[in-house]
Amino acid sequence: MTATKRIELALGPCFFNWSADKLLDFYARIADEAEFDCVYLGEVVCGKRMPFTDTVWPQAIERLERSGKTVVLSTLAQPVSKRERNILKQQASYDMPIEINDMSLLPSREARPFTAGPFLNIYNEASLAFLAKQGAVSWCPPVELPLESIQQIAALVPEVAIELFAFGRLPLALSSRCYHARAHGLSKDSCQFICERDPDGMNVATLDGERFLAANGVQTLSHACHVAALTRDHLNTSGIQRLRLSPHMSDMVAVSNAFREFLDGALDAAELEAQLEGLELPGPLCNAYLKGEAGWKKTSLPA
Amino acid sequence: MSKEEKQMELVCPAGTPAALRAAADAGADAIYCGFANETNARNFPGLNFSPTELADGVAYAHAKGAKVLVAINTFARAGSIGLWRQAVDDAAACNADAIIAADLAVLEHAAEKHPDRRLHLSVQAAANSPEAIRFYSDTFGVKRVVLPRVFSVPEIAALNREIDVETEVFVFGGLCVMTEGRCSLSSYATGKSPNLTGVCSPPDHVDYREDNAGRLLAQLGGFTIDSFEKNTPAGYPTLCKGQFSAEGRTGYLFEDPVSLNAFELLEDLAKAGVTALKIEGRQRGKAYIAGVVSGFRRAVDGLATGTDAGPAIAALKTFSEGGRQTSGSYKKTWR
Known part of the structure; x- marks a missing residue:
């Protein structure tokens, strides 16, 4: 019997178009007040946003590392333009941990360690084992992958640490078309960076008026807010080492505190969910992807 | 002959043995199909092939001078990779001309066990850049990449200048609005x-x-x-x-209910160095296959002979969703 292991907490990359000032304030507060073991940062969704935040990252990295957190540079999920591809090549050569979100980056990493991000299509043990040979030391599974599959993969590829997407709107799709621009009668090339108006994404409702999805430039997310309220024991037996919380306008220090208490046994799942629901989340709770069901649903998870 | 001068290959769908024969009869250069299980991305009831049907289909197609490409292009389920590996072995045993795959595990198996079989990278792999495409060709010997619908025609031309493998692009049928393989x-x-x-x-x-x-x-x-x-x-x-x-x-926030028709861009796609043109629709019936394949056969031949295929293509409007068509991402303004 192995001893109960502490589950680590990671802060995922911010998907939204937050201003440079907002990002600096956000990461300063995370550095000073939140109990994350690891912080992912960098622009993941849209290369057009990059020039506005380039100056943010060195300062944020320095601040977070000073507070003892591991900082991982998360990279663009869909590089297409020459400029975006050159940026990725530079990033691959950085002497710091990186998260790969597109296969473009794999060759230039030259087998140095990396995290395989949730945008890579890794759905089984053989493809993760393949990436492990290429340098993957850590893996955040695609959000639609059921827990049962993750458990099987974890058991067969123990050399890779598994980090479960555990909080936030689910990143569901990428496109070359910008839906923020389209909704405002603009095109991607003349977008006026209109996505900055929706710091948690733009609400998208069905014809019944039911909120359903959230658009974020070329990305589409869920309206509902995924919460993986899996206990430490359950995560331990599942082979999961870390939970990833995705940044929102909600008080992320309070979110991380609630998760920390839950993982340390001070809160049960119902108490965690109740605390989170008091934090002005972007949408109602959901979690059914973990059971292989429709992702928007909320179901009971095994304790 | 350079990449640009060669006549483009017409790659046509078949969800059933009857559709495969219809495509071969209508002048397809290649026909793509899949097995009747979750290994292919058109896993609908009543569709697709048993290994025996595939072997017969390959024989029929080869007799007509057409190739058969087998799509094993979903991502293998954890703990059940054997089903996907078996599909690759079956496709090879049926003498299929190429395997179309997206999953690293499937590509690895095909490259290791069937190194002489042509391997095509499925659109589901969403290979967006020369770097990603080179990774798949260097690692698994992929000979052709089916491009995700994120590129404009000038971008396809630029891409082809940077890679050594063939490119295949969609020209007709249902249109994914999101990047294929990256949508949940x-x-x-x-x-x-x-x-x-x-x-x-x-x-x-x-x-x-x-x-x-x-x-x-x-x-x-x-x-x-x-x-x-x-x-x-x-x-x-x-x-x-x-x-x-x-x-x-x-x-229609994401996309209007339209279908892709890139007929008007065929000449530009040829100049952009595209090797093969793909028609979507493995779930469609024989009438669609026969109509669309012969229309595009005329269009591709017309590029060389100067014959106008306009009327034949215009007649395909009935096969498009809501009767409406778009050239999709091939024109930059779509974004």
Whole structure:
């Protein structure tokens, strides 16, 4: 019997178009007040946003590392333009941990360690084992992958640490078309960076008026807010080492505190969910992807 | 002969042995199909091939001078990779000309066990850049990449200048609005998706009901995503082509219910160095296959002979969703 292991907490990359000032304030507060073991940062969704935040990252990295957190540079999920591809090549050569979100980056990493991000299509043990040979030391599974599959993969590829997407709107799709621009009668090339108006994404409702999805430039997310309220024991037996919380306008220090208490046994799942629901989340709770069901649903998870 | 001068290959879909024969008869250069299980991305009831049917289909196609490409292009389910490896072995045993795959595990198996079999990279792999494409060709010996629908024609030309492998692009049929292989919208609404189960917006999760005004409402997974006036034809509620409201306006937020038709761009695609043109529609019937394949056969031949295929292509409008067509991402303004 192995001893109960502490589950680590990671802060995922911010998907939204937050201003440079907002990002600096956000990461300063995370550095000073939140109990994350690891912080992912960098622009993941849209290369057009990059020039506005380039100056943010060195300062944020320095601040977070000073507070003892591991900082991982998360990279663009869909590089297409020459400029975006050159940026990725530079990033691959950085002497710091990186998260790969597109296969473009794999060759230039030259087998140095990396995290395989949730945008890579890794759905089984053989493809993760393949990436492990290429340098993957850590893996955040695609959000639609059921827990049962993750458990099987974890058991067969123990050399890779598994980090479960555990909080936030689910990143569901990428496109070359910008839906923020389209909704405002603009095109991607003349977008006026209109996505900055929706710091948690733009609400998208069905014809019944039911909120359903959230658009974020070329990305589409869920309206509902995924919460993986899996206990430490359950995560331990599942082979999961870390939970990833995705940044929102909600008080992320309070979110991380609630998760920390839950993982340390001070809160049960119902108490965690109740605390989170008091934090002005972007949408109602959901979690059914973990059971292989429709992702928007909320179901009971095994304790 | 350089890449630019060669006549482009016409790659046509077949969901059944009858469709395969129809495609071969109508002049397809290559026909793509899949096995009747979750290893392919058109895993619908009543569709696809048994290994015996595939072997017969390959023989029929080869006799007509056409190749057969087998799509094993979903992502293998954890703990069940054997099913996908078996599909690759079966395709090779049936003497298929190439295997189309997306999953690293499937590509690795094909490259190791069947190094002489041509390997094509499925659109589901979403290889967006020369770096990604070179990775797949260097690692697995991939000879052709089916491009995700994110590129404009000038971008395809630039891409072809940077890579050594062949490119294949979609020219007709259903149009993914999201990047193929990078979309979980369907599983969010229904639990089933292309990457997980080889289906999108599955029919067993579709429902129609009438509202008080007599309009027909179309639902997917219980979400109402389209509505049709009385006595107008009702469309299928594919998630990304539904109506939604955002910013106080209701409409087709992601994409109108249109189908791709890149006929007008064929010459540009040839100049851009494209090797093969792909027609979507393994779920479609024989009439669609026969009509679309012969129309595009005439169009591709017309590039060399100067014959006008315009009327033949115009007749294909009935096969498009809602009778409406778009050239999609090939024109930059689509974005």
